[in-house]
Structure formats: structure tokens, C-alpha cells
Amino acid sequence: MGEPHFPIRDRLMTSILQPITATDLTASRYRGAWTHTAQGEPRGYVDFQRLKELWIHTGTACNLACPFCLEGSRPGDDRLNAMQLDDVRDYLNEAVELGVEQFSFTGGEPFVIKRFIDILTYASQLRPCFVLTNATDPLLRRTHQLLPLKDNPYPIRFRVSLDYPDAARHDIDRGEGSFAKALEGIRWLHDNGFDVSIARQMTTDEDSAQVEADFREIFRREGISDDLAFTAFPDFGTPGEEDGSPEITEGCMEKYPTDESRAHFMCSYSRMLVKQNGQVRVYACTLVDDDPDYGASGSLRESLDTRVMLRHHRCFSCYRFGASCSAP
Ligand code: SF4
Numbered sequence: 001m002g003e004p005h006f007p008i009r010d011r012l013m014t015s016i017l018q019p020i021t022a023t024d025l026t027a028s029r030y031r032g033a034w035t036h037t038a039q040g041e042p043r044g045y046v047d048f049q050r051l052k053e054l055w056i057h058t059g060t061a062c063n064l065a066c067p068f069c070l071e072g073s074r075p076g077d078d079r080l081n082a083m084q085l086d087d088v089r090d091y092l093n094e095a096v097e098l099g100v101e102q103f104s105f106t107g108g109e110p111f112v113i114k115r116f117i118d119i120l121t122y123a124s125q126l127r128p129c130f131v132l133t134n135a136t137d138p139l140l141r142r143t144h145q146l147l148p149l150k151d152n153p154y155p156i157r158f159r160v161s162l163d164y165p166d167a168a169r170h171d172i173d174r175g176e177g178s179f180a181k182a183l184e185g186i187r188w189l190h191d192n193g194f195d196v197s198i199a200r201q202m203t204t205d206e207d208s209a210q211v212e213a214d215f216r217e218i219f220r221r222e223g224i225s226d227d228l229a230f231t232a233f234p235d236f237g238t239p240g241e242e243d244g245s246p247e248i249t250e251g252c253m254e255k256y257p258t259d260e261s262r263a264h265f266m267c268s269y270s271r272m273l274v275k276q277n278g279q280v281r282v283y284a285c286t287l288v289d290d291d292p293d294y295g296a297s298g299s300l301r302e303s304l305d306t307r308v309m310l311r312h313h314r315c316f317s318c319y320r321f322g323a324s325c326s327a328p
Helices: 008-012 022-026 085-097 116-123 143-151 167-174 178-191 208-221 313-321
Strands: 053-057 102-106 129-133 156-161 195-201 229-233 270-276 279-283
Touching: 053 085, 085 116, 085 270, 085 279, 102 116, 116 129, 116 143, 143 156, 156 178, 167 178, 178 195, 195 208, 208 229
Parallel strands: 053 102, 053 270, 102 129, 129 156, 156 195, 195 229
Antiparallel strands: 270 279
């Protein structure tokens, strides 16, 4: 998962959705009050509705070191620890009791984690699984471990990061040959009957239809199915970054007045397990694992009672763009 690293502030200045005041742009709230904005207004929030999806963060170790990575992942990184089956087994079982519909996995690169396959084996016996991957060497080295999982009761889908329909541009940040390797991974997954979609980067003023047509042309040329689905992500910034995006007040949330309209916020239907300093914590969503106020050390069930205040700068991406890591 990752994005071009242009400041969100640049885009806000040209926003046609709402005027942005100078105060909004300079207010810092990363470590500010949980319930109120820097200007003292009640902060916008999202209440939990139902558990559709449980994310498992496999850790910030990755085989690549993309400078724009929203997780700050790179080889050997340990900001978030490698997850093992013993860490998550009880949570997966609890999630099933709570009616979860899908287990999703992100990193880092999940296939860098030596025993990740154990978690995937267990999870795919309980619910459908969804894995975000760069589909390069770590996955290609484990194809023999993936094939037997096709016999498990629930399917495993993959979403592969392919930033731009331009190998050279993709490889600038991901490393030479990464684009070709990812195509190899996509081809293997698709040819072996796994459902695959693409995570691409969204840029300002892009012609989305043309971008995706360019991808499909490459897929056709490479003998890969050209009907893969795309998810485009906005810029989320790197961990701990404060990008100057506006605060979200309760008044702002009138744009989303009902439970139904707030249902696109991931924190209304998902939670994420993260291992940090050797302890598993339950976070509100996949986008806020760099702010401990969004995490709790209790059970999954306990975390569902917590109102999520929209303080993190990435909440503004959800607010404005409806960003979701979940679909398709
Ligand atoms: S980043 Fe989005 S999903 Fe996460 S807590 Fe903020 S609004 Fe909710």
C-alpha cells in the first residue's frame, strides 16, 4: 500500500468542496485533545456499527523501502512487530463469534514474515481472506505453500500494489525490476485461480479512466487478464507526519448525518490487530497505527464500544475521499 508523496495541503488549496481557512491549515492536533479540536469545538466521531472485517497487521518488515510508504515499512523494520499465529488465534476466534465476514492482511509485506502462512492457513478455515502484497520475491518464493490453501473452506483474494501504468515510474521508488516482478506475481496468482485486484496510486487531476485503460493495455500485452479491479488511494503521508489538513468537527459530520452515510468509514465496521513492543493491540482501522490513542490492549469485543474521534490527519482523507482499504 502506498501513495505519491505530494502534501495534501497542496490539494486542499484548490479544493472545490469547501473553503479552507488559514487557521485550519496551521492548527496542529496530532497530540491535541481527543474530544475537542484545537479551536475548542466538539470533534467529529464515528460510532461502531458491526464487525464486517478484521485486519491483521503482519508487521512493518518489507523487502522494499518505498519512501512514500504510509507504514514506513522497509527491510528489517520493527516499528510494528511480526505477527505470529499464537498472537492472533484467540482474536480470530472472537471475531467469528462477533460475526466477522472477512479477515484482511497488510504489512509491510506479509510474505516476508516467515510463518505468515500459518496465520493464513488458520484464517482461511474460518472466513474469506484478503491479502495486500507487492507480489514480488517474498510471495513468489512461497507459491508452493499457497497452492494447498486453495483446498481450505474459504477463498483467499489478493490485492497487488502497482503504482502507475509505467514500469520506470513505478520502479523509481520500489526499485528496478519491481514492476516486472509484480506482473510475474499477478500472473502466477491469476493463473492459479486466485482472485487478484490492483492497488494503484491516485494523483491530482488524473484521468482515471485513461490510467486504468493504460494498465489494461499492459496486462493484455503481458498475457494477464485485463478485467482486474482497481482501488486508487490518495496520499496518506508517512507515519507520525502531520500534514496540516483541517480538523473535523461535529458540524462537519453533518455531511454524514446517518449511520448509513457513515458506514463507509472503515472504523464503523472494521478493526485492526497490531503487535507493538511485543503486545497485540486493537486499533480502530488500518490507517492510524502511528497514534496510540487509537489502540487498546483489551479484547476485540471491548474495542467495539469505543467511539472513534476523527482526530488523525488521515481521517480527513476518509472524510473527503471516502478512502477505504477494503474494496474491491
Ligand atoms: S482514518 Fe478513517 S477509518 Fe480510520 S479512524 Fe479516521 S476516519 Fe476512521
